[in-house]
Amino acid sequence: MTETAPVGEEAAVAALERATAEWAAGGDEPRPAQIASVRVVVLVEGASDRAAVHAAAGVLGRDPAAEGTAVVPMGGAMSIRRFAGVFAKGGGPTGPRGAPELRGLCDVAERRFYERAGLADSAIAVCDPDLEGELIEALGLPATEEVLARAGDLRLFRTFQNQPAQRSRPEAAQLHRFFGTTAGRKEQYGRLLTAALPPARLPRPLLTVLGALRPRA
Structure with missing residues (x-):
């Protein structure tokens, strides 16, 4: 053999x-x-x-x-x-x-x-x-929103922010929750947010x- x-x-x-x-x-x-x-x-x-x-x-x-x-x-x-x-x-x-x-x-x-x-x-x-918390903090809110915009999700996130349960929450908490609302989104943004960071x-x-x-x- x-x-x-x-x-x-x-x-x-x-x-x-x-x-x-x-x-x-x-x-x-x-x-x-x-x-x-x-x-x-x-x-x-x-x-x-x-x-x-x-x-x-x-x-x-x-x-x-x-x-x-x-x-x-x-x-x-x-x-x-x-x-x-x-x-x-x-x-x-x-x-x-x-x-x-x-x-x-x-x-x-x-x-x-x-x-x-x-x-x-x-x-x-x-x-x-x-x-997700580590990545949002590392990028900052404006840069995180830029990643959402490039992925075509910023308008969807704005709609999410206007939901009654979200209006009073800090934006970082809103983002954190948004990433977990749809199957596959956490994986997508785990990759995109990390890739947007410098070493x-x-x-x-x-x-x-x-x-x-x-x-x-």
Whole structure:
């Protein structure tokens, strides 16, 4: 039988991310060899966090997959113990051909779940209060509205602001709520808001997670 040639970092990351999504949907667990083929796994709560991590990497000129880093959405912080347990099955020391290094990105209210799953303090990047709040603060309100305008959503946001339940709320709170009102919008703006930032203004939690993305030695 002919041996399969080693796959590149990008292919290994893609295979693990695909296998993890299938497992999360009820399929078989990723194989230990698939887990051991990547260097770092960044566990995030949802798709919007994943979009922001990739957008921040783009702002910094980084490519997570090329560096052997998988960014895995879990469908909620309370799944962290389950996911961390699976990725520990790479076996051996952390790094290539062993269990990957685990990093986590979470909201401040969810940090306890990551700690209980065994992630080290230095491996947990905490958004205060959450990722949307960090991005709105980093951009500022005028620049955030510019992103909405470019996406064609500013008029819709103005209508949203005039709803009785929103009129008395601060604009930052209105924006935060607006991003969560339609399926897919949080993911869209996780990417767009992050991409609108210069490197020096990226929120610290995204920089902390991206500190794990290091090239092959």
